[in-house]
Amino acid sequence: MGKEPKPQVKKMQKGAKPYTFSTVEGMADILPRDQDWWKLVLQLGNATSELHDFNFIETPLIEEAGMFEEGAGIAKEFVEKHLFLLKTGGKERVALSFCPKVSVLRSYLEHRLAYFASPLKAFYMLPVLKKTRTKEGLRESHEWGFQIIGEGDPIYDGEIILAISDFLKGLKLKQLMLKINSGGCRVCRPAFRQKIKAYYRNEQERLCKTCERNLETNVFALLHCEEAECREVMAGAPIILDYLCQNCNNHFKSVLELVEDNEIAYEPDAHLLPINDYGMRTIFELYVPELRLPIASGCRFDYLAEIFGARVTPTVNGTLNIERVIEAMKLQGIAPHPRTKPKVFFVVLGDQAKKGALRLMNKLRSSGVAVVEVVGKKTLKAQLKSAERMNISLALLLGQKEIFEGTVIVRDMTSGAQETILAEKLVEEVKRRITK
Numbered sequence: 001m002g003k004e005p006k007p008q009v010k011k012m013q014k015g016a017k018p019y020t021f022s023t024v025e026g027m028a029d030i031l032p033r034d035q036d037w038w039k040l041v042l043q044l045g046n047a048t049s050e051l052h053d054f055n056f057i058e059t060p061l062i063e064e065a066g067m068f069e070e071g072a073g074i075a076k077e078f079v080e081k082h083l084f085l086l087k088t089g090g091k092e093r094v095a096l097s098f099c100p101k102v103s104v105l106r107s108y109l110e111h112r113l114a115y116f117a118s119p120l121k122a123f124y125m126l127p128v129l130k131k132t133r134t135k136e137g138l139r140e141s142h143e144w145g146f147q148i149i150g151e152g153d154p155i156y157d158g159e160i161i162l163a164i165s166d167f168l169k170g171l172k173l174k175q176l177m178l179k180i181n182s183g184g185c186r187v188c189r190p191a192f193r194q195k196i197k198a199y200y201r202n203e204q205e206r207l208c209k210t211c212e213r214n215l216e217t218n219v220f221a222l223l224h225c226e227e228a229e230c231r232e233v234m235a236g237a238p239i240i241l242d243y244l245c246q247n248c249n250n251h252f253k254s255v256l257e258l259v260e261d262n263e264i265a266y267e268p269d270a271h272l273l274p275i276n277d278y279g280m281r282t283i284f285e286l287y288v289p290e291l292r293l294p295i296a297s298g299c300r301f302d303y304l305a306e307i308f309g310a311r312v313t314p315t316v317n318g319t320l321n322i323e324r325v326i327e328a329m330k331l332q333g334i335a336p337h338p339r340t341k342p343k344v345f346f347v348v349l350g351d352q353a354k355k356g357a358l359r360l361m362n363k364l365r366s367s368g369v370a371v372v373e374v375v376g377k378k379t380l381k382a383q384l385k386s387a388e389r390m391n392i393s394l395a396l397l398l399g400q401k402e403i404f405e406g407t408v409i410v411r412d413m414t415s416g417a418q419e420t421i422l423a424e425k426l427v428e429e430v431k432r433r434i435t436k
């Protein structure tokens with residue numbers, strides 16, 4: 001990457017209104033200087049989705065707020081704190097895209113997508129908007145998600161993990177570590193919840209204020225507390241694996257076998273548990289050593305459909321946080337191939353030549369030749385200088401005289417040699433020269 005360009009600040013005229021708008025705190029523009037990373041991620045995401053047979057889906061940026069709130073259950077407080085509610089003129093309560101996997105399930109049920117494919121394998125690239133303290137990360141981030149709906153077989157949990165792992169390996173990310181656990185189910189989780197509650201009640205005086213408050217309402221949240229004393233208490237807490245029912249146990253074993261068979265590095269993480277009511281069985285996160293937060297995560301959440309008023313519908317999802325993936329690539333020194341540099345530069349002199357130039361440029365572009373120009377620059381010298389700076393080997397010159405004669409001047413930028421050719425032969429001639 002070259003030097004950062006200086007921001008363009010114009011001298012303010014007396015009495016003029018100062019320019020005041022900027023991105024809202026926690027939001028970020030994705031700028032051209034990062035395009036090589038973004039394009040690579042998006043291209044690889046599409047290629048991986050196609051190879052693994054996932055179908056594209058996109059849900060709207062605005063959804064009913066209740067959809068995110070009702071599903072949350074014990075995580076209600078978390079959702080209320082982070083949901084971006086919108087003020088509208090009407091009675092409806094709406095919120096910004098908060099959890100795409102929930103929206104995708106809503107779409108599946110609403111459009112009866114079970115008739116389209118069973119199971120439905122869907123992928124999406126959607127923004128997520130969360131009210132959050134900015135030191136915890138951006139308020140807006142982008143998720144690339146894979147979701148399989150309609151089948152509870154552990155092979156689908158494995159497929160999700162494999163798709164994500166292939167995606168990240170395709171980006172050349174190294175030292176990936178999968179942390180994985182089972183969150184149990186309705187049969188086995190309540191007993192475990194009672195056990196862990198009883199354990200924490202015994203240690204109550206050692207807990208921080210937040211943990212003390214969460215103890216009765218959302219005891220699993222205590223496993224994520226970062227206070228030193230709470231972490232010590234956590235080390236001795238009972239683990240869910242000792243309480244899984246037979247079905248959950250078999251499911252977890254099968255998923256681990258699939259992970260092992262496919263040589264994905266993993267370690268079980270007993271403290272990884274769903275913080276909502278609808279998560280069950282498989283739950284995972286993927287890390288690289290350079291980042292504290294996971295670059296991808298996923299879970300199974302068969303119960304959410306029921307909360308929405310439908311039948312229990314097996315659903316498993318895995319999601320990459322694109323911003324963190326790109327950060328990890330940069331930290332690991334992975335440079336994407338820059339896009340292929342255009343080989344042809346069009347120099348246009350005089351207003352009359354512009355129209356003819358656009359027609360010729362378009363002809364070249366339609367035949368697959370990338371062309372650049374800076375026709376806003378008036379002089380020949382300034383335009384040629386730009387071509388030099390961009391390291392372009394071939395320049396085409398068009399002025400009033402050439403328009404009149406139906407010709408174009410072809411200039412070899414290295415040797416400076418020029419030749420006049422017929423405009424109708426242009427595409428043929430340019431292709432011959434740039435493939436030489």
Ligand SMILES: [Zn+2]
Pocket residue numbers: 184185186187188189244245246247248249
């Ligand atoms: Zn169970």
Ligand SMILES: [Zn+2]
Pocket residue numbers: 207208209210211212225226227230
């Ligand atoms: Zn605590």
